[in-house]
Amino acid sequence: MARIVFGMNLSLDGYVDHERFAPGPVLFRHWIEHVKGLAGSLYGRRMYEIMGYFDEDHPEWTPELQEFAEAWRKLPKWVVSRSLTSVGPNATLVAGDLETAVRRLKSELAGDISVSGPKLAQELTDLGLIDEYRLYFHPVVLGHGTPFFAGPRPPLRLVANELIDESVIRLTYVPA
Numbered sequence: 039m040a041r042i043v044f045g046m047n048l049s050l051d052g053y054v055d056h057e058r059f060a061p062g063p064v065l066f067r068h069w070i071e072h073v074k075g076l077a078g079s080l081y082g083r084r085m086y087e088i089m090g091y092f093d094e095d096h097p098e099w100t101p102e103l104q105e106f107a108e109a110w111r112k113l114p115k116w117v118v119s120r121s122l123t124s125v126g127p128n129a130t131l132v133a134g135d136l137e138t139a140v141r142r143l144k145s146e147l148a149g150d151i152s153v154s155g156p157k158l159a160q161e162l163t164d165l166g167l168i169d170e171y172r173l174y175f176h177p178v179v180l181g182h183g184t185p186f187f188a189g190p191r192p193p194l195r196l197v198a199n200e201l202i203d204e205s206v207i208r209l210t211y212v213p214a
Contacts, residue, residue: 045172064203077149082158160188
């Protein structure tokens with residue numbers, strides 16, 4: 039049975055912003071290995087469109103960006119959207135009953151399925167479908183933006199912490 043895991047980089051004050059801070063080399067290596075080990079990934083429309091950048095090679099990419107892109111392209115993806123009518127390679131559109139679709143994925147697959155996007159994560163939280171939350175704290179304060187938790191934070195229990203590099207710590211929680 040698969041586990042649904044929501045993990046993202048965030049500021050000390052709880053906001054995600056893919057343009058205000060980026061992972062350093064050690065954390066980026068961590069994300070490459072993370073993607074390589076996933077059974078699949080669930081995306082909301084906005085995050086899927088951002089990640090679509092990796093569908094095509096770019097001449098300025100480093101070997102690490104190329105390695106991440108190759109891993110991402112191989113990854114089965116499910117895109118939850120009411121507005122999209124199609125999705126790209128190795129992706130399936132989920133336009134109907136989200137709960138039924140995710141419960142089916144959990145029962146049919148083994149390993150971790152990542153959730154990308156706070157709004158989608160909140161929908162899955164409300165349905166009781168997220169098995170683990172991974173918060174990657176960066177030493178920045180944004181003061182505004184998209185919060186990691188898009189709604190009321192569920193009761194959580196800390197199960198692990200890990201220093202990823204000299205400035206990023208991952209806290210891992212499960213529903214209490």
